[in-house]
Amino acid sequence: MKVSKSRMMVVTALISGLASLGMGSASAADSTLILSGGNGVYNLGPITINGTASSAGVVKYMLGGQVITGCEAVATTTVTPFVAKCAWIPAAAGPAVLTGEFTPLDATLTKATSNTVKVTIGVPVQGVISPIHIYVDTILATGSTGALAPRFNGCAIMNEFLLGQTIVFRVYANNADQGGAVMDSSNTAKAYIEVAGVKDPITLAYGNHSGVAFWTGVLKTGAAPLYSTLGVINYKVTLIAKDSDTMKVLSTKLSAKKNADGTRVLGANGRTVYDRVTYYRTVSVSPALKGATGTWSSNFTQTSQLSLFAAPVAK
Numbered sequence: 001m002k003v004s005k006s007r008m009m010v011v012t013a014l015i016s017g018l019a020s021l022g023m024g025s026a027s028a029a030d031s032t033l034i035l036s037g038g039n040g041v042y043n044l045g046p047i048t049i050n051g052t053a054s055s056a057g058v059v060k061y062m063l064g065g066q067v068i069t070g071c072e073a074v075a076t077t078t079v080t081p082f083v084a085k086c087a088w089i090p091a092a093a094g095p096a097v098l099t100g101e102f103t104p105l106d107a108t109l110t111k112a113t114s115n116t117v118k119v120t121i122g123v124p125v126q127g128v129i130s131p132i133h134i135y136v137d138t139i140l141a142t143g144s145t146g147a148l149a150p151r152f153n154g155c156a157i158m159n160e161f162l163l164g165q166t167i168v169f170r171v172y173a174n175n176a177d178q179g180g181a182v183m184d185s186s187n188t189a190k191a192y193i194e195v196a197g198v199k200d201p202i203t204l205a206y207g208n209h210s211g212v213a214f215w216t217g218v219l220k221t222g223a224a225p226l227y228s229t230l231g232v233i234n235y236k237v238t239l240i241a242k243d244s245d246t247m248k249v250l251s252t253k254l255s256a257k258k259n260a261d262g263t264r265v266l267g268a269n270g271r272t273v274y275d276r277v278t279y280y281r282t283v284s285v286s287p288a289l290k291g292a293t294g295t296w297s298s299n300f301t302q303t304s305q306l307s308l309f310a311a312p313v314a315k
Contacts, residue, residue, distance in 0.1 A: 031055060031112035033102035038119045042093035047121070049086040049098060051076070051114065057104035059084040064097050073103075093123040123299070131176035132183070132294025136237055138306055141166035141218065147312055159304060162311045163230065164222045169193055171204055171215035173239050177292055179248030179280035184213070189242045189291055193217045196234040198227060204239075215239075221308055233306045235298075241291035248280040 032054040040047035051059040053076050061071035071086035090096065100114035137157045140150050148164050150156065161167055171191070173183040181187065184206050191204035204215040221227045254274040257265040265273045298305055 029109050031057075031102055031104050031109050033059065033100055033112045033114040035098060035100050035114040035117045038088070038096070038098050038117050039121075040090075041122045041124070042090055046087035046089050049088050049100075049117075051084045051086070051100045051102070053082040053084065053102045053104070053112070055104045055106060055109060056082050057102055057106075059086070060101045060103075061086040061088070062099045062101070063088070065099070090121045093121045095120050131292050132173055132239060132241065133176070134171065134173040134237055134239060134294050134296040136169060136171050136296055136298075139168050139170060141168045147314065159306050161221065161306075161308050163228060163308060164311055167219040167221065167233075167306075169202070169204070169215075169217040169219070169235075169237070171217070171237055171239075173215075173294060175241050175292065175294075177241065177247050177289060178244070179250075181248070183239055183241065187242050187244070188239055190238070190240040191215055192238055193219075194236045194238070195219060195227070197229050201238075204237075227308075230308050230310060232302060233308055235306065237296040239294045241293075243288040243291045245286065245288045246282050246284055247289050249283050250278060251281050252276050252278055 034052045035049065036052070037048050037050045049061055049071075051061070051074070053059065056076050056078050058073040058075050059071075060073060061068045068086060068088055071088065074084040074086050076082040076084040096119050098117040098119065102112040102114070104111070138159060138161075139155050139157055140161065144150065144165050148162055171193075174180045175183050175187070178187065183191075188206070191206070192201040193204065194201050198219075202217040202219060204217045206215050207213060209216070219227055219233075227233075253276070255277045257273045257275055259265055267273045
């Protein structure tokens with residue numbers, strides 16, 4: 001049978017057109033995987049990492065290029081959005097780099113590598129403090145004038161100071177060895193601040209300030225020999241308790257529950273209902289209890305750290 005040349009050209013053109021539309025030989029379609037989440041606090045349970053894929057399949061999650069245990073092959077949901085969740089328990093706080101690899105159930109689809117997610121696993125800013133807990137803030141000393149004068153209130157808590165201003169550190173602390181007692185000049189052996197770049201520690205003084213008492217230390221800034229390093233001011237506060245021949249021991253006891261009118265609450269059996277509550281009892285110790293040492297350094301992000309800036313130039 002003869003086939004005209006014109007008919008063959010039409011058939012050839014049709015096949016070429018179908019191929020150009022993807023209806024020719026089968027080719028794998030591109031898959032996608034988008035990672036999100038992963039931010040959280042260290043030692044506070046699993047942190048969820050979300051992987052959203054373009055189709056159903058499994059996701060392998062990785063930390064710094066290494067597979068996360070328990071998240072080697074997390075199945076996505078079977079309907080859109082195709083999400084796979086990894087319950088990640090970080091081994092440490094700090095920066096982490098997360099990635100994922102997606103394998104679709106449909107063999108005609110390609111595998112996919114996710115975007116890179118960079119997170120920083122947080123730690124409680126106060127750290128683990130025992131037995132001494134310390135609180136610190138910084139305020140501008142009174143007496144500054146002109147461009148160095150406070151904008152609103154000289155005792156406002158702030159972390160940004162100008163060269164030439166005087167920084168006052170305000171410190172208070174409690175000692176769990178003494179039932180959470182306030183650390184003052186009667187029970188504290190040493191109290192000081194070490195500032196990076198300053199030769200001698202700043203001695204803290206305990207006293208009354210407009211009706212409230214706390215520890216204070218002063219850092220004067222300005223031209224040498226005063227402190228003049230611009231940028232973050234790194235410092236550490238140290239308080240050392242005096243040795244003591246007594247200490248407070250946390251104990252428990254039974255305390256009768258009472259009604260609003262002060263009468264005891266009675267149970268179904270007619271007997272008094274008790275709660276177990278905590279209290280401190282004083283015990284004598286020999287040899288004397290060595291005074292504990294408490295330290296504090298700022299653990300906030302850099303933008304929240306105590307910082308010194310150049311004073312504005314008058315125009």
